Amino acid sequence: MSRAASVAATLPGAMPHPIEVEGLTKRFGKLVANDAVSFCVRPGETYGLLGPNGAGKTTLIRMLTTLLPPTSGSARIDGHDVVSERSAVRRAIGTVSQAQTTDENLTVRENLSVQGKMYGLSGRLLRDRIGQRLRQVGLWERRNQLTRHLSGGMRRRLEIARGVLHAPRILFLDEPTTGLDPQSRRAIWDMFGELRADAPLLSIILTTHAMEEADFLCGRVAIMDQGRILCEDSPDALKRALATGERVELETDRPIVQEDRLAIAEEGAANLRFASPTRVQFEARPGESTGRRVARLLEGAGYHIVHLSIALVTLEDVFFAHTGRALRDT
Amino acid sequence: MSQREERETARGARLALLGIAAIGQRAFVTLWRQPVLVVSTMVFPVLYLLILGNAMNRQLERVPLAVVDEAGNAFSAECRRGVLALQGGRRLVSAAFPADRGAALDGLRRGRYRGVWILPFGLSPSGPAPSFIGDNTDRFSFEALETALRQVWAEASAPKETASAPAVRLEAYPYLDYLTYLGPAVVCLAIFMGSMVSGGLQVLEDRMFGYHEGYLVTPITTGTLVAGHILAGAIVASVAGLLVLACVLLLTSLPLVTGPSLAAAALTVFLTSTSIAALWFLLFARARSASLLRGMFGIINVLLFFPSGALYPVESYPAWLARLSAADPLTYGLKALRNLLLRGASPQAAYADWIFLATFTIVCGVLTKVLFRREV
Numbered sequence: 001m002s003r004a005a006s007v008a009a010t011l012p013g014a015m016p017h018p019i020e021v022e023g024l025t026k027r028f029g030k031l032v033a034n035d036a037v038s039f040c041v042r043p044g045e046t047y048g049l050l051g052p053n054g055a056g057k058t059t060l061i062r063m064l065t066t067l068l069p070p071t072s073g074s075a076r077i078d079g080h081d082v083v084s085e086r087s088a089v090r091r092a093i094g095t096v097s098q099a100q101t102t103d104e105n106l107t108v109r110e111n112l113s114v115q116g117k118m119y120g121l122s123g124r125l126l127r128d129r130i131g132q133r134l135r136q137v138g139l140w141e142r143r144n145q146l147t148r149h150l151s152g153g154m155r156r157r158l159e160i161a162r163g164v165l166h167a168p169r170i171l172f173l174d175e176p177t178t179g180l181d182p183q184s185r186r187a188i189w190d191m192f193g194e195l196r197a198d199a200p201l202l203s204i205i206l207t208t209h210a211m212e213e214a215d216f217l218c219g220r221v222a223i224m225d226q227g228r229i230l231c232e233d234s235p236d237a238l239k240r241a242l243a244t245g246e247r248v249e250l251e252t253d254r255p256i257v258q259e260d261r262l263a264i265a266e267e268g269a270a271n272l273r274f275a276s277p278t279r280v281q282f283e284a285r286p287g288e289s290t291g292r293r294v295a296r297l298l299e300g301a302g303y304h305i306v307h308l309s310i311a312l313v314t315l316e317d318v319f320f321a322h323t324g325r326a327l328r329d330t
Numbered sequence: 331m332s333q334r335e336e337r338e339t340a341r342g343a344r345l346a347l348l349g350i351a352a353i354g355q356r357a358f359v360t361l362w363r364q365p366v367l368v369v370s371t372m373v374f375p376v377l378y379l380l381i382l383g384n385a386m387n388r389q390l391e392r393v394p395l396a397v398v399d400e401a402g403n404a405f406s407a408e409c410r411r412g413v414l415a416l417q418g419g420r421r422l423v424s425a426a427f428p429a430d431r432g433a434a435l436d437g438l439r440r441g442r443y444r445g446v447w448i449l450p451f452g453l454s455p456s457g458p459a460p461s462f463i464g465d466n467t468d469r470f471s472f473e474a475l476e477t478a479l480r481q482v483w484a485e486a487s488a489p490k491e492t493a494s495a496p497a498v499r500l501e502a503y504p505y506l507d508y509l510t511y512l513g514p515a516v517v518c519l520a521i522f523m524g525s526m527v528s529g530g531l532q533v534l535e536d537r538m539f540g541y542h543e544g545y546l547v548t549p550i551t552t553g554t555l556v557a558g559h560i561l562a563g564a565i566v567a568s569v570a571g572l573l574v575l576a577c578v579l580l581l582t583s584l585p586l587v588t589g590p591s592l593a594a595a596a597l598t599v600f601l602t603s604t605s606i607a608a609l610w611f612l613l614f615a616r617a618r619s620a621s622l623l624r625g626m627f628g629i630i631n632v633l634l635f636f637p638s639g640a641l642y643p644v645e646s647y648p649a650w651l652a653r654l655s656a657a658d659p660l661t662y663g664l665k666a667l668r669n670l671l672l673r674g675a676s677p678q679a680a681y682a683d684w685i686f687l688a689t690f691t692i693v694c695g696v697l698t699k700v701l702f703r704r705e706v
Contacts, residue, residue, distance in 0.1 A: 099540020105360040117352035118548040
């Protein structure tokens with residue numbers, strides 16, 4: 001798992017990665033919240049920590065944002081140690097935590113003004129920056145509204161504007177869309193595009209238990225469970241690495257007879273299911289054209305293929321394959 | 331110092347000032363947007379002054395007294411005249427003259443009279459003296475009546491020709507009623523309430539709602555956080571204190587107040603505010619739940635407000651209470667305010683109190699910084 005970290009170590013004089021985590025462990029008494037977690041995030045990358053509640057994502061983020069001291073291991077943010085160089089780390093990062101960190105008695109603009117001052121922004125620079133960020137997250141029209149009158153989605157957008165107000169090099173987002181309706185979630189995803197366009201080198205690390213979010217937003221994803229990272233790669237690569245990473249569905253014009261069913265199984269189709277006498281579903285290893293071979297086999301046997309779909313499985317299936325459990329929104 | 335270090339120092343100072351400004355901005359705006367807090371801080375102390383001041387301030391009036399004249403001689407007539415004078419003059423009593431002592435004592439037991447004064451048969455300076463039977467469930471009335479009646483008898487029985495000149499009694503300052511005595515105490519109460527609604531207790535509230543995660547990850551230093559919250563709490567408390575001070579000046583008669591003592595009083599209000607704000611923050615530096623505050627509020631109120639001499643002079647406290655009083659910053663704030671406002675002292679009279687308050691603030695602030703944990 002420390003592949004990325006060791007790459008950095010073997011390149012003398014190379015720029016440090018924005019995030020380098022090595023063997024990071026956090027224990028609360030007997031409970032191990034994070035067990036020797038290692039990974040790194042590259043400049044301009046969006047890195048997702050995907051896992052169910054209780055997987056240790058928030059604890060990991062808290063250690064990386066100086067809110068919790070690690071029990072052992074080390075982490076460097078923008079080249080600074082999260083224990084010994086906390087103030088340098090704090091200058092480099094922006095965070096959006098799960099908690100509501102905007103004061104509901106302040107207006108949208110006042111919230112950003114208070115936050116900006118804590119980063120040493122003031123006067124015209126602060127005003128301009130607030131205007132810019134509010135436009136990016138689509139809250140400019142509501143700048144003078146009290147935060148308590150914002151919807152959940154708008155409030156989350158304000159939190160994100162707050163997190164990037166001071167133009168950090170690294171942005172931490174702890175479950176940025178949890179609890180939002182699909183439209184608000186979509187609005188936040190779109191906003192990421194805007195932020196990216198504005199800061200191409202900004203590294204984003206986000207936690208989520210929504211696989212489609214990780215799929216859509218993240219260049220690389222680490223799947224976490226019980227305090228450990230189980231695997232880490234781009235969403236597509238994670239799916240392709242599975243023996244059952246491809247999902248095939250075929251429909252024929254007449255019922256498939258028993259003899260042909262056995263032939264399909266021999267082509268390497270896993271988890272073979274017949275949803276109806278004419279419809280077959282199975283999974284296969286990606287890159288082996290199993291779906292196509294099965295289609296050809298059936299056509300050879302005189303069937304007419306009414307429908308054929310071949311798709312990669314979802315990250316949910318990847319999670320299931322690694323843990324034997326479903327990733328549920330619990 | 332190298333140029334680079336100088337730049338670092340300047341940047342640190344700028345960051346600290348901006349951090350304090352940010353905390354102050356938030357404290358004021360949030361206070362202003364929650365009228366219930368403004369009301370509780372500013373209106374409560376003034377109500378306290380009006381109600382407690384008027385309830386306790388009064389000389390006793392219209393205390394029902396029964397006088398039973400069994401003597402019917404010149405002395406008893408003199409005594410009755412004295413009682414009527416008490417009723418007509420300072421209106422201490424509302425006198426009744428029942429025919430016999432049975433009816434009078436029955437009235438006493440039923441609560442109709444607070445006292446019965448019996449002028450027995452043969453009343454004279456050398457013979458039987460008047461007897462006073464008082465309702466001692468109400469000590470205030472009991473003592474006032476007893477004193478007044480003893481004086482009436484002394485005058486009635488004294489030989490006219492040897493009547494002595496009245497004793498000389500000097501009041502060092504213009505007459506102050508209890509309402510005025512209470513004035514500085516009420517200013518301290520406003521400071522106490524004001525320091526509760528913002529400052530360090532804001533941090534406690536932030537911890538409950540998670541707001542603190544937003545600023546603990548910023549480069550603001552712990553020292554700035556502590557100083558900012560103490561200062562924000564102190565300014566809110568000072569505003570409350572000064573507004574209530576203005577009300578006190580309007581409602582009561584403080585004749586001796588001049589420009590310099592008023593300015594010194596304002597400074598005293600500010601220093602008292604910082605010390606109370608710092609104490610609150612220290613007490614709750616590690617607290618994580620607001621139920622602690624709810625539970626502790628009454629206790630801290632009692633431990634700070636009453637030992638300060640707000641309601642009763644400190645000098646009469648027993649030793650253990652006096653020690654508590656000596657450590658209570660409100661004691662010093664109150665002492666300085668009384669000196670400046672009631673006695674019209676020059677600002678020099680408050681120097682020692684100011685030094686205590688400032689030291690107290692600094693000690694609390696440093697301890698808070700040490701105890702404060704940034705970890706969530």
